[in-house]
Amino acid sequence: PPAPSAFVRPYRPEDRDAVEDICVRTAHLGQDSRPHHKDPGVFPAAFASPYVHLEPELTFVLDDGAGQAVGYVLGTADTPRFVADYRAKWLPLVAGRYPEPGPEPHTADEGIVALLHHPERMLVPEVAGFPAHLHIDLLPAWQGRGYGRALMETFLRALHERGVAAVHLCMVTANTPARAFYDRLGFHEIAVPDAGPVTYLGRSTAAEGR
DSSP: OOOOOOEEEEOOGGGHHHHHHHHHHHTBTTBOOTTTOSOTTHHHHHHTHHHHHHOGGGOEEEEOSSSOEEEEEEEESOHHHHHHHIIIIIHHHHTTTSOOOOSSOOSHHHHHHHHHTOGGGGOOGGGTTSOEEEEEEEOGGGTTSSHHHHHHHHHHHHHHHTTOOEEEEEEETTOHHHHHHHHHTTOEEEOOTTOTTEEEEEEEOSGGGO
16 A cells, blocks of 8 residues: 655644654754763753643644654744743753753753743844744654755745734754755854854745745
């Protein structure tokens, strides 16, 4: 029989484990984070699960055609509100598993845990005109086949329908394949002084930018 065809659909609660797994397997410059981190579960705790918990209506998955999520796009329509909710409603749920490290993180794991405990890092004045933000990840076997574009267009449409005019994202500058993907989708660099190892990109949610 022909193989089932993959499609984008809204997130369902039973996708949670798959979303967390995809995050872990793409968190190290788009590659598997498990060889580099003792407890890579900190990646979804910081960069995927809070969105699913706080704004599930803005999470979409790539279904492999048999019900399994193999990619996702998730985010928030309102970054300042999300940051407040993250601190008040999300951090208390995960702080026990990932206690805040000391002022100087010593390991790669502690560095990510420090980010988990500081959601205010998302409040960057230069991107205030792009109030939404997003994270998008696809398992490697599903990359380069147009599915990332389909996920992104679904997310942009959902933001546009909610009256959100523009969106930004923050990426590790060294992840050059990701940058090429975002460039193809019409994102442009937003100048942020002293951004460190990351680059900020943004674009309108309107269809003509696609």
